[in-house]
Amino acid sequence: DAGVTQSPTHLIKTRGQQVTLRCSPISGHKSVSWYQQVLGQGPQFIFQYYEKEERGRGNFPDRFSARQFPNYSSELNVNALLLGDSALYLCASSFPFSGTEQYFGPGTRLTVT
Amino acid sequence: DAKTTQPPSMDCAEGRAANLPCNHSTISGNEYVYWYRQIHSQGPQYIIHGLKNNETNEMASLIITEDRKSSTLILPHATLRDTAVYYCIVRVEGGANNLFFGTGTRLTVIP
Numbered sequence: 001d002a003g004v005t006q007s008p009t010h011l012i013k014t015r016g017q018q019v020t021l022r023c024s025p026i027s028g029h030k031s032v033s034w035y036q037q038v039l040g041q042g043p044q045f046i047f048q049y050y051e052k053e054e055r056g057r058g059n060f061p062d063r064f065s066a067r068q069f070p071n072y073s074s075e076l077n078v079n080a081l082l083l084g085d086s087a088l089y090l091c092a093s094s095f096p097f098s099g100t101e102q103y104f105g106p107g108t109r110l111t112v113t
Numbered sequence: 114d115a116k117t118t119q120p121p122s123m124d125c126a127e128g129r130a131a132n133l134p135c136n137h138s139t140i141s142g143n144e145y146v147y148w149y150r151q152i153h154s155q156g157p158q159y160i161i162h163g164l165k166n167n168e169t170n171e172m173a174s175l176i177i178t179e180d181r182k183s184s185t186l187i188l189p190h191a192t193l194r195d196t197a198v199y200y201c202i203v204r205v206e207g208g209a210n211n212l213f214f215g216t217g218t219r220l221t222v223i224p
């Protein structure tokens with residue numbers, strides 16, 4: 001079975017632009033969580049979606065938003081990009097909502113110039 | 114969720130046991146201890162978790178002190194592929210999947 005997949009792998013954007021990152025969970029997993037990992041730090045929780053509803057939000061500004069689709073895939077959107085948004089964005093899936101083990105994708109490396 | 118404290122880095126000789134400590138002195142009674150690791154340029158990988166009893170799986174063993182204020186992750190026979198950042202996390206079972214990672218311990222396995 002395929003693991004968690006994320007696209008694109010790498011992305012370069014300019015300050016002020018908007019970006020959309022995509023995640024496909026493991027088949028059968030209904031929960032998707034998003035994390036931001038700045039270089040040298042551990043991942044920081046952004047959102048959790050379960051059954052297409054937001055079930056948790058970390059301490060991130062409203063420029064960050066996400067949604068989950070009927071097939072349980074998810075998109076993370078970031079508006080008005082700042083240099084500080086440069087990071088590795090990780091997606092994790094689990095089943096059920098509070099699954100013991102989260103399975104992480106390889107991440108999307110976003111560079112804002 | 115309770116915070117955890119880990120040493121920033123450790124070395125271990127290949128083939129020897131790697132013992133990674135974690136302090137979680139403010140852990141609550143319903144919080145579990147989780148360990149994840151992140152190999153360079155990959156997403157984190159679940160290793161093991163426990164509440165108060167020692168746990169063992171095919172990857173590692175988890176030893177939790179009786180007062181639950183600290184724990185140790187043991188990799189019994191470290192290999193070069195175990196070189197990674199190891200994160201100790203405490204989390205309420207049944208809660209949202211909002212793992213709070215710290216900065217972890219960078220384990221380097223030396224040939």
